[in-house]
Amino acid sequence: MARPASALALSAAAICFSLTAPGCAALKQKWDEAVATDVDNPVVPKKPKRIPGAVASVDTEPTRSADALSGAADGSAAGSSAIELVEGRQFEPNAPQHFEDADVVATVNGEPLLAGDLLQFEIQLSDAAARIAAAPDADEAVPGGPPGLTAAQRAMLTAQIDAARAKILAERLPAKIEEALLAQRMRRTLKAEQLEKLNEAVGTLFDQTELPEMLRKANVQAVAAGRPPIQSKEELRRLMAEQGLDMDAVVAAWKPQQMAMAYVEQNTGMASIRISRQEVQDYYDAHREDFTPPKAARWEQIEVPYENDAGRSAALDVVEAAAGELRRGRPFAEVAKTYSRGLNAQEGGRWDWTAPDALPNKKLSAALWNQPVGEVGAAFDCPLSPDGFPPGGAYHIVRVIERRGDVAPPLDDLRDQIENKIKGERRREAVASLIAQERAAAQIEVYVRGTKWPPEE
Template sequence: MSRILIILAVVSVFGCSGNRSYDVANPVVGPPPPRYDNAEQIARAADAQGVIQQASFDTEAPLSMTTVIARVNGTPILAGQVLEPYAAKLAQASKQLPASEIRKAQEGIIKRELPPQIEQTIMVNEVKSKLTEEQLSAIDEQLDKFFDIEIEKMKAKAQVSNLAELEGALQQQGMSLVTLREMFGDRQLAGEYIKGRVTQDAPVTRAELLEEYNRRREEYAQPEQVKWQQLQVTFASHGSRSRAGEVYNKAIAELKAGSEFTDLVKKYSDGPLKDSGGHWDWTQPQSIANVEVRKSLAELPVGNLSQTIETDKAFLVVKLTGHRPASYTPFEEVQEEIRKSLINRRQEEQVETIIAELKDQAVIETMFDEGFFGGGVTLQ
């Protein structure tokens, strides 16, 4: 999933998935919530409330939202940063499942969602390490204006009229405004870091576009298609084959006398599309169920009528009204889409390289490392 191009999922208020991306096109973050920038600060905050204690790691017990589940260069990542979007569902599941199963579910979510959270934390730390408190404060003040607009969008989407109702709606989904602000803020800082590191490559050449077009040529394949009109007189509708034949022959006689085929379909046909003149839209020949109709259409020039087709249920005659041979979408029609995809691919490759370099230089510990909880701190 693209780290640059995918818009933050939690903007939709409901159905938050926890997916991470680093989109810098539309910054939205609110007044800075309480931030825990490193292990010392988080311990100090907890100690002030008298809740800090040495971890007693129980593999069967559900994780507290304030459990430190990873450290990135000493900066803690709490379980809540990963699990909060799923809190409502986990709480509901806890009414039916034992604690050990909830713990397994938590760990499954963390294994999936922790890696992008670690990447984001690394980048946020990189940004903060290069900015003064005054600069960070100025960024928050500027982004406050965007957040006010975003709040209105969230209220409209949640169909609420004030912040209290919005907060209630968010909490039903296991989220909160403070959490969203924190996530938006970190996402924006990470995005700004990526934006500053990703370089603009040389323009994509026509030769590169053509090479990519040829490589993906089958994606642009257009199968053969036909469209036709069909006059159908079924035996069942007229009580017998002979009576259906009389009606069918009358229609053919009028056709030979100069009547319009469309008018005759509406007058005599009892097929499914008779009211529209029996017109069947563009269809791949191999998907036409009636083999005889398929064969007749394959042999007809556009505008011509087939011979009478008799099945075990009806008399039919078809008229080919259009034919598109198998082809490929012309290069000129897709070159801009290809250009964008090549640029996106280059950017993605750069992002992967940047993140790999940061991770190589970082000290990363997670709850899945042996001994992580041995001397760690858990906030209860």
């Protein structure tokens, strides 16, 4: 399956501001707090864990993932000067990797990406690991105290936590690496005052877009727990602290990607992009089937079943009486409640959206697609079997309320949606082009097994 051009998703709304306008004092420190600098980081407490993995440089042919290389200890399977195997410690083939928060999981042109930066919001995993570490040994547990763990139990639970953390890291690393590539490009091409202005604009955007949604979700939880609603950012900050989350860390994790988005908007012309009416028309014509909803119908039914030939005549009398009521103008739902013996008779015989293949009876299904919408159809017999074995069946009267999937909605109803789709495609292409340029000159080391880097195209 084709992969989107970039793991870095772009917001549909452009962030518009001038990168060339004079800013305040050069406070590049704020940006450096959000992402690491391009120089050696003196505060990283641990060197990268050297395990089999890919050292990627895509100026030649694409490299393979760490999983693909793990069996080639001598490097013979690499097949390209762009791939090297990182020598390192021995490990069990099926043992999960263990990463502390301070461990380096990848480097992007020498800039370290730390496990903790990608896992800081995995509160449940952190809590579980803390409980495992705090649990006493089984032979030291006291009656009435916390249960103890045997060495085997502790090892098994710890391995489960390690596996979960490593899986999350492998899934998130490709997008984080691409984010780091764009961040480095920004720092190379923008002046300090421009970065500061960008940082301030994105901070304002957080308060305008993300904070209200965070407050809303927090208040949903508050109502469910019977707590008073949260009214301010500071109250939310305190609540998050009680749950082990740091709001400043949330903002710091959110900012780099948004700053990259803003940079792409401004430096690829996306902020001022205009889609012509002809482009919209051409897209609609080429993707008409994509906009046509799946076939389905909403309908009403009067059903009068019979068990054998003797009961068929009585059932016909009932359904004809119901048809007479409908011809005299009595509402379908009332007639259904009076005469129908179907499963939903007391709901007026109404059925919600039904797909063409959802009904086993072909005659009944055909009525949903052949009858004019809004008209009451003639009564028809649906025996259980054409040859009468088993005996029985039912008479039906059907009225189709609404049908969809025959044609695509009119263009005017889809114009805004199509414009956004075209803009989204162009943004993805622009991001892919920028990232491709950065990859061509980048040196990227990945230390988490199973990470798909370079990402599959």
